[in-house]
Amino acid sequence: MGKLEDNKKRKKEALFHTAFELFTTKGINKTAVSDIVDRAGVAKGTFYLYFKDKYDIRNKLITHKANELFGMASASVEKAALNDFEDKVIYIVDFIIDQLTKNPPLMNFIAKNLSWGVFKTALSQPADEGGSIFYDKFMEMIQNDSHHYDHPDIMLFTIVELTSATCFPTILEASPVTIGEFKPYLHRAIRAILYANRGD
Amino acid sequence: MGKLEDNKKRKKEALFHTAFELFTTKGINKTAVSDIVDRAGVAKGTFYLYFKDKYDIRNKLITHKANELFGMASASVEKAALNDFEDKVIYIVDFIIDQLTKNPPLMNFIAKNLSWGVFKTALSQPADEGGSIFYDKFMEMIQNDSHHYDHPDIMLFTIVELTSATCFPTILEASPVTIGEFKPYLHRAIRAILYANRGD
Amino acid sequence: MGKLEDNKKRKKEALFHTAFELFTTKGINKTAVSDIVDRAGVAKGTFYLYFKDKYDIRNKLITHKANELFGMASASVEKAALNDFEDKVIYIVDFIIDQLTKNPPLMNFIAKNLSWGVFKTALSQPADEGGSIFYDKFMEMIQNDSHHYDHPDIMLFTIVELTSATCFPTILEASPVTIGEFKPYLHRAIRAILYANRGD
Amino acid sequence: MGKLEDNKKRKKEALFHTAFELFTTKGINKTAVSDIVDRAGVAKGTFYLYFKDKYDIRNKLITHKANELFGMASASVEKAALNDFEDKVIYIVDFIIDQLTKNPPLMNFIAKNLSWGVFKTALSQPADEGGSIFYDKFMEMIQNDSHHYDHPDIMLFTIVELTSATCFPTILEASPVTIGEFKPYLHRAIRAILYANRGD
DNA sequence: GATGAATGAGCATTCATTCAT
DNA sequence: CATGAATGAATGCTCATTCAT
Numbered sequence: 001m002g003k004l005e006d007n008k009k010r011k012k013e014a015l016f017h018t019a020f021e022l023f024t025t026k027g028i029n030k031t032a033v034s035d036i037v038d039r040a041g042v043a044k045g046t047f048y049l050y051f052k053d054k055y056d057i058r059n060k061l062i063t064h065k066a067n068e069l070f071g072m073a074s075a076s077v078e079k080a081a082l083n084d085f086e087d088k089v090i091y092i093v094d095f096i097i098d099q100l101t102k103n104p105p106l107m108n109f110i111a112k113n114l115s116w117g118v119f120k121t122a123l124s125q126p127a128d129e130g131g132s133i134f135y136d137k138f139m140e141m142i143q144n145d146s147h148h149y150d151h152p153d154i155m156l157f158t159i160v161e162l163t164s165a166t167c168f169p170t171i172l173e174a175s176p177v178t179i180g181e182f183k184p185y186l187h188r189a190i191r192a193i194l195y196a197n198r199g200d
Numbered sequence: 201m202g203k204l205e206d207n208k209k210r211k212k213e214a215l216f217h218t219a220f221e222l223f224t225t226k227g228i229n230k231t232a233v234s235d236i237v238d239r240a241g242v243a244k245g246t247f248y249l250y251f252k253d254k255y256d257i258r259n260k261l262i263t264h265k266a267n268e269l270f271g272m273a274s275a276s277v278e279k280a281a282l283n284d285f286e287d288k289v290i291y292i293v294d295f296i297i298d299q300l301t302k303n304p305p306l307m308n309f310i311a312k313n314l315s316w317g318v319f320k321t322a323l324s325q326p327a328d329e330g331g332s333i334f335y336d337k338f339m340e341m342i343q344n345d346s347h348h349y350d351h352p353d354i355m356l357f358t359i360v361e362l363t364s365a366t367c368f369p370t371i372l373e374a375s376p377v378t379i380g381e382f383k384p385y386l387h388r389a390i391r392a393i394l395y396a397n398r399g400d
Numbered sequence: 401m402g403k404l405e406d407n408k409k410r411k412k413e414a415l416f417h418t419a420f421e422l423f424t425t426k427g428i429n430k431t432a433v434s435d436i437v438d439r440a441g442v443a444k445g446t447f448y449l450y451f452k453d454k455y456d457i458r459n460k461l462i463t464h465k466a467n468e469l470f471g472m473a474s475a476s477v478e479k480a481a482l483n484d485f486e487d488k489v490i491y492i493v494d495f496i497i498d499q500l501t502k503n504p505p506l507m508n509f510i511a512k513n514l515s516w517g518v519f520k521t522a523l524s525q526p527a528d529e530g531g532s533i534f535y536d537k538f539m540e541m542i543q544n545d546s547h548h549y550d551h552p553d554i555m556l557f558t559i560v561e562l563t564s565a566t567c568f569p570t571i572l573e574a575s576p577v578t579i580g581e582f583k584p585y586l587h588r589a590i591r592a593i594l595y596a597n598r599g600d
Numbered sequence: 601m602g603k604l605e606d607n608k609k610r611k612k613e614a615l616f617h618t619a620f621e622l623f624t625t626k627g628i629n630k631t632a633v634s635d636i637v638d639r640a641g642v643a644k645g646t647f648y649l650y651f652k653d654k655y656d657i658r659n660k661l662i663t664h665k666a667n668e669l670f671g672m673a674s675a676s677v678e679k680a681a682l683n684d685f686e687d688k689v690i691y692i693v694d695f696i697i698d699q700l701t702k703n704p705p706l707m708n709f710i711a712k713n714l715s716w717g718v719f720k721t722a723l724s725q726p727a728d729e730g731g732s733i734f735y736d737k738f739m740e741m742i743q744n745d746s747h748h749y750d751h752p753d754i755m756l757f758t759i760v761e762l763t764s765a766t767c768f769p770t771i772l773e774a775s776p777v778t779i780g781e782f783k784p785y786l787h788r789a790i791r792a793i794l795y796a797n798r799g800d
Numbered sequence: 801g802a803t804g805a806a807t808g809a810g811c812a813t814t815c816a817t818t819c820a821t
Numbered sequence: 822c823a824t825g826a827a828t829g830a831a832t833g834c835t836c837a838t839t840c841a842t
Contacts, residue, residue: 043806043807045805049805116375153376158386162358162361165362165365182354185358188393189396237825245825407801433838434836445801448839449802516769553776554782561762562762575716576716576720585751592795596791633811653813654812
């Protein structure tokens with residue numbers, strides 16, 4: 001029993017892992033299902049046993065990776081023991097930027113496939129079994145802050161979009177400037193947005 | 201000769217126009233070169249006479265459309281006779297949002313294909329023969345303002361990315377809020393960014 | 401044991417029944433063994449425990465259904481208490497046409513899969529346990545008639561083929577006329593064939 | 601020009617011819633488009649240039665073959681110089697039976713794919729360029745006969761269905777009797793049907 | 801007996817690109 | 822310049838069948 005279940009899980013994970021590898025190196029359009037199964041050492045039919053098609057595995061991959069990333073950021077910010085909400089936001093943004101800078105394939109993959117919808121979904125799920133939900137944590141941080149914010153969700157949306165939209169080209173292509181050069185401007189912009197949304 | 205030249209131009213424009221129509225309705229992946237030439241009433245070989253491949257015509261299309269849009273914005277802001285740079289930026293942003301809101305196919309097309317690189321290219325070309333260059337105009341506006349800005353290009357980049365990243369989901373999917381609801385927040389964010397970048 | 405036996409029978413019958421349902425709605429080519437077992441709530445392997453393949457279950461299904469139909473016709477004609485053989489034949493033909501008209505899926509299934517060989521086989525088996533054999537009954541009717549027929553089997557073949565060949569398109573597609581309009585012509589043709597085969 | 605046109609026609613005919621060969625030997629289900637193009641010495645894409653799919657070429661093939669057959673029958677009956685309509689019908693039926701008996705693959709192909717709809721279509725087209733239409737000729741024969749028939753089209757339908765339904769098993773499987781043994785019974789049945797439909 | 805995960809051969813179909821006319 | 826017939830590699834997907842549990 002355990003054997004069978006293990007085997008199932010192993011195959012599914014092999015596909016998952018291999019797909020990520022190929023999507024990040026060759027791109028989705030250039031990756032054929034054949035490529036994935038060949039490299040995963042699994043029969044073609046097995047792929048369709050676990051995923052509807054190429055786009056199904058892609059979506060699951062994005063959700064999974066985004067979730068992982070925010071889970072880590074969440075855990076890290078707690079250890080950092082910051083008091084100010086503003087500082088926490090900047091900390092999280094920097095944490096994620098650092099992770100992505102270290103991992104260009106992941107960056108690339110996310111850059112080309114992320115949408116707010118997918119993102120929101122990922123953020124609203126536990127990072128892994130037993131893990132807590134990023135979105136809830138974020139809202140909690142806001143509640144505990146000394147300042148009050150009028151529409152925290154719209155503010156979050158604005159910050160997330162600004163950050164991702166500006167980080168992709170700066171990290172991946174250093175255009176128009178490198179991420180290092182851009183960071184101070186990003187911090188400044190985020191602080192400005194937070195300040196502008198204060199309701200007190 | 202004039203006739204022949206006309207004919208040439210007409211075919212190229214037919215392809216250009218038809219490609220836009222199909223890209224915006226079916227998406228690029230689902231649009232085959234055959235579809236384009238069939239509808240344009242041109243032979244398949246003719247397509248390859250004018251464009252390298254599907255992606256070539258797409259890039260030219262984006263550049264063209266983005267340019268057209270900013271050309272209009274540019275012309276409009278001049279007529280509006282605003283003194284303040286801040287007001288001009290908001291005006292331009294609103295102008296473009298209005299245009300895109302009225303034209304969802306265009307919005308969709310741009311949303312799925314825009315990158316800062318393409319964008320920059322488009323902004324650095326004359327909108328049409330005889331038209332002036334948007335980027336230059338923008339820089340001129342900054343110079344003439346009573347305030348001084350430290351790195352106008354990075355600031356422009358930040359604003360452009362923030363605007364496009366937040367407008368696509370709000371216009372196209374009204375998610376997380378409609379563009380109407382989001383606009384005040386966008387204005388506030390943009391003004392905050394401008395303020396934060398002032399060097400005086 | 402009884403329980404076990406019951407379970408076995410139930411599974412086989414579930415497969416049998418489900419297959420008929422799917423064959424008549426989707427057609428045989430479009431029905432996969434997976435479809436059958438899924439809907440029957442049985443494992444895939446179980447299918448192969450009872451049937452060689454898709455075509456095996458189809459043949460068994462046709463035999464079963466044809467047999468059922470003729471068994472009913474046979475029982476009905478006896479109750480009708482007709483003296484004349486000619487009248488009995490017409491009665492049976494009408495009975496079957498009525499049944500098929502009421503049950504288009506069955507009609508469709510039979511129309512697409514019937515062959516004289518299968519048919520003959522079905523007619524030569526008891527309709528169900530304890531039931532008598534249609535073919536034998538038919539021959540008995542002929543013997544008891546006041547007229548003599550030279551080659552009753554060839555005559556039966558001729559009538560069966562004529563009837564089925566003309567009923568399928570008229571019932572299913574009302575082409576070239578509806579079954580209602582065609583019936584008098586069919587009766588006339590059958591009577592003519594019977595008359596032509598009389599040996600006295 | 602002529603060269604190009606010729607080439608086109610040659611390819612299409614190669615596909616047509618090869619498909620018939622394979623359909624009659626392996627059956628349609630077991631014939632892959634690959635088989636057809638391989639043997640026809642044509643690229644796979646070329647097949648889809650001329651036919652929508654496997655079933656498209658099959659339908660065109662049936663129409664073509666049925667038409668050819670009836671065209672020949674039609675030409676032959678005219679030479680035979682028979683006066684009586686009844687004799688002409690029997691002559692045509694025999695002619696076609698002879699042709700099919702000589703050509704079992706054709707018989708097989710038609711047997712498995714014929715439907716009254718397809719048949720009617722085929723009969724209502726000129727056999728080849730310049731050829732006349734079988735259906736019209738048939739109706740003309742009836743007009744010129746000394747007898748009057750009430751519904752010639754229903755009668756034709758009845759005879760065609762009876763003939764095809766009984767000939768297929770007798771020719772192909774000699775079941776329940778050989779075509780040779782069955783012929784007199786068929787003639788008798790047809791004459792009976794004709795007689796039964798006379799309106800005078 | 802029963803299960804259902806795994807298989808992988810097999811197939812239809814698409815489409816960018818070429819090149820003889 | 823323009824054409825459009827021909828190509829054939831590429832690919833997504835299905836499904837009958839097996840077999841370890």
